[in-house]
Amino acid sequence: MSTQAVLSKSSRPIATSLKGKDSRLEVMSAVPLVLSTPVGLLAEQTITDKKYLFVRNIQDLAEGMTLEPLPLEGWETELVGLIKPFRVVIRGEELLEMDQAEYEMILQCSGNGRSQYRGIPGTPWDQGGVGNVRFAGVPLKAILDKYNVTVDPQVKYVTAEGHDLPMGLEKPDFEHSLPVAPVLERSILALKLNGEPLPGIHGGPVRLVTPGLFGTMQVKWLRRLRFETAESPNFYHATEYRVPLSLLKAGEKFRFTMENSRPTWDIRLMSYILEPESGAKLKAGVVTVSGVAYNDGSVRLESVLVSFDRGQNWQPAKFEIPDSPYAWYRWTTQANLKPGVHEIWSRAIDALGRTQPLEGSIFWNPNGYEWTGVFKVEVTVN
Amino acid sequence: MSTQAVLSKSSRPIATSLKGKDSRLEVMSAVPLVLSTPVGLLAEQTITDKKYLFVRNIQDLAEGMTLEPLPLEGWETELVGLIKPFRVVIRGEELLEMDQAEYEMILQCSGNGRSQYRGIPGTPWDQGGVGNVRFAGVPLKAILDKYNVTVDPQVKYVTAEGHDLPMGLEKPDFEHSLPVAPVLERSILALKLNGEPLPGIHGGPVRLVTPGLFGTMQVKWLRRLRFETAESPNFYHATEYRVPLSLLKAGEKFRFTMENSRPTWDIRLMSYILEPESGAKLKAGVVTVSGVAYNDGSVRLESVLVSFDRGQNWQPAKFEIPDSPYAWYRWTTQANLKPGVHEIWSRAIDALGRTQPLEGSIFWNPNGYEWTGVFKVEVTVN
Numbered sequence: 001m002s003t004q005a006v007l008s009k010s011s012r013p014i015a016t017s018l019k020g021k022d023s024r025l026e027v028m029s030a031v032p033l034v035l036s037t038p039v040g041l042l043a044e045q046t047i048t049d050k051k052y053l054f055v056r057n058i059q060d061l062a063e064g065m066t067l068e069p070l071p072l073e074g075w076e077t078e079l080v081g082l083i084k085p086f087r088v089v090i091r092g093e094e095l096l097e098m099d100q101a102e103y104e105m106i107l108q109c110s111g112n113g114r115s116q117y118r119g120i121p122g123t124p125w126d127q128g129g130v131g132n133v134r135f136a137g138v139p140l141k142a143i144l145d146k147y148n149v150t151v152d153p154q155v156k157y158v159t160a161e162g163h164d165l166p167m168g169l170e171k172p173d174f175e176h177s178l179p180v181a182p183v184l185e186r187s188i189l190a191l192k193l194n195g196e197p198l199p200g201i202h203g204g205p206v207r208l209v210t211p212g213l214f215g216t217m218q219v220k221w222l223r224r225l226r227f228e229t230a231e232s233p234n235f236y237h238a239t240e241y242r243v244p245l246s247l248l249k250a251g252e253k254f255r256f257t258m259e260n261s262r263p264t265w266d267i268r269l270m271s272y273i274l275e276p277e278s279g280a281k282l283k284a285g286v287v288t289v290s291g292v293a294y295n296d297g298s299v300r301l302e303s304v305l306v307s308f309d310r311g312q313n314w315q316p317a318k319f320e321i322p323d324s325p326y327a328w329y330r331w332t333t334q335a336n337l338k339p340g341v342h343e344i345w346s347r348a349i350d351a352l353g354r355t356q357p358l359e360g361s362i363f364w365n366p367n368g369y370e371w372t373g374v375f376k377v378e379v380t381v382n
Numbered sequence: 383m384s385t386q387a388v389l390s391k392s393s394r395p396i397a398t399s400l401k402g403k404d405s406r407l408e409v410m411s412a413v414p415l416v417l418s419t420p421v422g423l424l425a426e427q428t429i430t431d432k433k434y435l436f437v438r439n440i441q442d443l444a445e446g447m448t449l450e451p452l453p454l455e456g457w458e459t460e461l462v463g464l465i466k467p468f469r470v471v472i473r474g475e476e477l478l479e480m481d482q483a484e485y486e487m488i489l490q491c492s493g494n495g496r497s498q499y500r501g502i503p504g505t506p507w508d509q510g511g512v513g514n515v516r517f518a519g520v521p522l523k524a525i526l527d528k529y530n531v532t533v534d535p536q537v538k539y540v541t542a543e544g545h546d547l548p549m550g551l552e553k554p555d556f557e558h559s560l561p562v563a564p565v566l567e568r569s570i571l572a573l574k575l576n577g578e579p580l581p582g583i584h585g586g587p588v589r590l591v592t593p594g595l596f597g598t599m600q601v602k603w604l605r606r607l608r609f610e611t612a613e614s615p616n617f618y619h620a621t622e623y624r625v626p627l628s629l630l631k632a633g634e635k636f637r638f639t640m641e642n643s644r645p646t647w648d649i650r651l652m653s654y655i656l657e658p659e660s661g662a663k664l665k666a667g668v669v670t671v672s673g674v675a676y677n678d679g680s681v682r683l684e685s686v687l688v689s690f691d692r693g694q695n696w697q698p699a700k701f702e703i704p705d706s707p708y709a710w711y712r713w714t715t716q717a718n719l720k721p722g723v724h725e726i727w728s729r730a731i732d733a734l735g736r737t738q739p740l741e742g743s744i745f746w747n748p749n750g751y752e753w754t755g756v757f758k759v760e761v762t763v764n
Binding site for chain 2: 247269298299302303305311312313314315316349350351352353354355356357358359362363372
């Protein structure tokens with residue numbers, strides 16, 4: 001792929017360039033490609049269909065703008081850095097022959113919910129930047145075993161690069177560093193999404209997938225993993241996709257450094273009301289409220305509480321614990337609503353005692369990442 | 383003070399050695415001195431009286447075993463380490479002449495609530511290791527200004543030593559390192575407790591007090607502050623008074639290192655039901671439930687929820703926001719209870735969305751620090 005192709009890409013009309021695009025996907029902006037999943041679809045599907053799964057690419061792979069798979073033949077992923085041997089190249093065909101592991105898991109943009117913060121530029125995500133999918137592929141651990149790779153004990157991070165290129169010569173390339181522990185414990189080189197070969201638009205043929213981390217850390221079109229002692233100073237890792245370690249006031253200026261901020265690694269605990277949608281008009285009587293909730297998968301959710309009186313009382317929703325700790329919990333509850341305008345609030349609590357603050361803006365940050373506030377919808381009952 | 387005096391101290395009868403001791407204090411063990419505050423007294427007093435305030439000393443100052451103040455005259459505290467000038471000695475009399483700052487604040491042993499964990503040796507604290515007091519003294523910041531002390535930007539920790547000595551020649555001395563930021567921001571050299579000269583037993587005449595931190599970090603009988611780039615490798619700082627960074631199973635063996643654990647610095651969010659006490663017998667009808675709640679003071683408490691049906695429903699308690707962010711919130715609520723055995727649970731939530739897990743044992747650690755579980759009492763209603 002030439003740089004020319006990348007440069008020209010930014011001016012193409014997106015609607016025609018994404019083969020197999022479904023008209024129900026909401027195109028949120030033209031460059032770079034962003035597709036949002038409508039709430040109604042999230043509510044319908046326990047496993048989010050690849051056709052409706054959100055897309056958020058910082059940069060694209062020109063031939064990857066498709067819901068079809070890309071060929072695995074000839075695709076190479078290399079391991080380099082503080083490892084022995086110093087370089088290992090894994091061919092796509094070899095991956096196919098190895099045992100596969102599958103995770104049902106949240107895929108979520110760290111900017112999901114950004115529209116709840118005030119005055120922040122960027123993709124105006126509400127809750128369309130999340131899905132619950134199944135990724136399958138080869139555990140990195142198994143690859144290290146097969147190729148007799150030893151990782152130096154000094155390695156603290158694994159930096160992942162994709163085959164995608166910047167959207168212009170003046171732009172920095174995109175990559176992310178992940179803490180080595182979860183990578184060695186559970187990362188896979190994913191080849192499948194929901195049981196089918198991974199579509200190009202979702203990072204196929206090979207994507208680094210580590211359940212429990214935000215989508216930006218699930219690096220697409222995987223080309224190289226670097227085993228290193230420090231985090232990458234790359235623009236998108238050292239400046240973007242970070243949140244301050246201290247609390248800011250809304251609108252406050254902040255100059256990100258590695259020391260005063262951290263990457264958007266672990267998914268924040270969250271719950272959403274998917275039915276009824278905000279603005280819905282309902283009939284008086286028993287109303288069913290349902291939604292999803294999840295955290296980073298490190299511990300189970302303890303409860304989902306729902307309030308029909310702006311936090312005066314909270315009743316527990318019913319939910320089943322999913323088989324995968326990284327998947328979302330679907331929850332439901334009922335209440336008898338009288339005519340009038342009602343707010344319905346949801347709040348998950350996990351076994352570590354982490355919950356959603358009433359005012360999620362307390363975590364205001366210049367890029368609007370990691371929204372985790374109590375979820376609120378307003379409905380009219382007649 | 384000679385080492386001999388310290389060695390002999392551990393065999394003295396505590397009840398007679400603590401002058402001014404009130405019979406309502408509960409002596410929990412003889413050596414070292416531990417005094418617990420009865421629940422009834424916590425419930426009665428917004429500001430915990432010095433006579434009833436818990437005492438937990440790793441080691442004692444022989445002449446300090448008194449509720450009376452010790453003389454400030456001749457008491458010297460020195461500042462050393464990466465500062466200019468390299469050593470500053472502050473005499474007690476000079477502190478008296480400077481402007482004083484006062485904090486209403488939680489004083490809490492990091493082992494408070496230890497009895498809720500199972501099978502952990504140590505002081506069997508229930509909720510008697512906490513109080514709400516007023517400490518007043520001279521801000522360290524003002525002392526640095528007055529003596530033209532500049533702190534090297536490389537300083538990351540301030541290590542505090544007291545004049546107390548180990549309870550035996552073979553034992554390590556006691557000291558703690560605190561992060562430099564809160565120390566420079568709000569630490570005081572405390573001279574007063576609840577408006578009166580600081581009693582010897584509570585660390586007088588000079589104690590390092592940093593609101594928001596656990597009691598063990600409020601170093602008594604302050605002798606020296608060391609401004610350093612690293613945490614102290616001292617036994618009580620590097621091995622004791624730490625919690626693992628990962629979750630352990632109850633009873634799991636753990637070898638503490640600086641890398642796999644952190645000090646018990648910031649007070650954990652907590653709520654207590656003080657009335658009725660567990661085991662109380664009540665009359666059927668409207669029952670008033672009241673207690674206290676607090677966190678590390680970094681953000682305000684958002685709500686205190688109380689459940690009378692083992693977590694099925696949660697109602698908000700009423701509380702007033704105290705003037706000091708470091709003080710406890712007193713809360714109260716009511717419910718109509720029918721005859722039978724009832725559990726009453728309380729749970730605080732703060733503005734960061736931190737709350738108490740239903741099962742506090744998820745944070746099980748070998749020394750039983752930082753209990754933060756949902757608080758539960760059982761009462762019988764007739």
